[in-house]
Amino acid sequence: MKFMLTLCISVMLLLSGCASHQGKTVAQQRQSIENMRANTLNALYRDKPYAADTIERAAGYAVFSNANINLIFASAGGGYGVVHSNNGAVTYMKMGEVGVGLGIGAKDYRLVFVFHTPEALNRFVDHGWAFGGQLDAAAKAKDKGDAIGGEITVDNITIYQLTESGLALQATIKGTKFWRDDALN
Numbered sequence: 001m002k003f004m005l006t007l008c009i010s011v012m013l014l015l016s017g018c019a020s021h022q023g024k025t026v027a028q029q030r031q032s033i034e035n036m037r038a039n040t041l042n043a044l045y046r047d048k049p050y051a052a053d054t055i056e057r058a059a060g061y062a063v064f065s066n067a068n069i070n071l072i073f074a075s076a077g078g079g080y081g082v083v084h085s086n087n088g089a090v091t092y093m094k095m096g097e098v099g100v101g102l103g104i105g106a107k108d109y110r111l112v113f114v115f116h117t118p119e120a121l122n123r124f125v126d127h128g129w130a131f132g133g134q135l136d137a138a139a140k141a142k143d144k145g146d147a148i149g150g151e152i153t154v155d156n157i158t159i160y161q162l163t164e165s166g167l168a169l170q171a172t173i174k175g176t177k178f179w180r181d182d183a184l185n
Contacts, residue, residue: 030184033082033092037063040110043162054158055114060085060121062113064095064178070103075174080181081111083125085118091125092184099174112160120156128178 023029040063045052055061064081076098083091115121 026184030092033080033184036065036110037082037084040065040112040162043110044112044160047162048160051112051114051160056086058086059115059118060087060089061115062093062111062124064093064111064113065108066095066097066111067106067108068097069106070099070101072104073100073102075099075101075103081178083113083121085121092181093125093128093178094181095128095176095178097174097176101173107163109161109163112162114158114160116156116158124157124178125180130176130178 022032041055060083062081062083064079066077066079068075068077076096078094078096080092080094083089083093085091113124115124
């Protein structure tokens with residue numbers, strides 16, 4: 001058990017670099033987030049070409065980078081991202097999540113939210129809560145391995161999950177809070 005705890009803490013420290021944007025200045029941090037956004041959308045469009053049309057017709061979209069760790073009965077994670085309204089508004093945000101359930105592992109993944117109505121977009125930016133379940137299996141490092149991701153549509157929002165890397169097997173119920181990053185807006 002001590003070995004597993006040490007391993008999970010080591011993996012969490014390794015992934016913590018994935019959960020923070022790079023750069024010393026505000027402009028560098030914003031550029032880091034925009035690079036992550038562009039890379040994530042390119043990967044999504046490669047895997048699901050129809051997503052490009054869905055995003056183009058939507059009221060807006062958000063892209064988040066998240067690092068998550070699950071140790072037996074609890075999971076936690078954090079990250080950052082950006083919301084792009086198709087009217088031109090940009091909002092930089094942070095996220096944090098906690099959950100309960102069974103599992104073990106750590107992973108670095110991206111979330112893409114597509115807001116089908118302006119009301120759904122505004123509700124997300126202004127309130128930012130999300131509750132749900134996660135059933136996940138991942139064994140991936142860069143382009144090697146595989147992960148079972150998902151796509152779901154709820155309350156006029158389509159959510160795509162793309163795993164970057166990690167080793168995880170988990171079934172959790174979790175809550176996620178998204179909020180404006182006052183330092184970058």
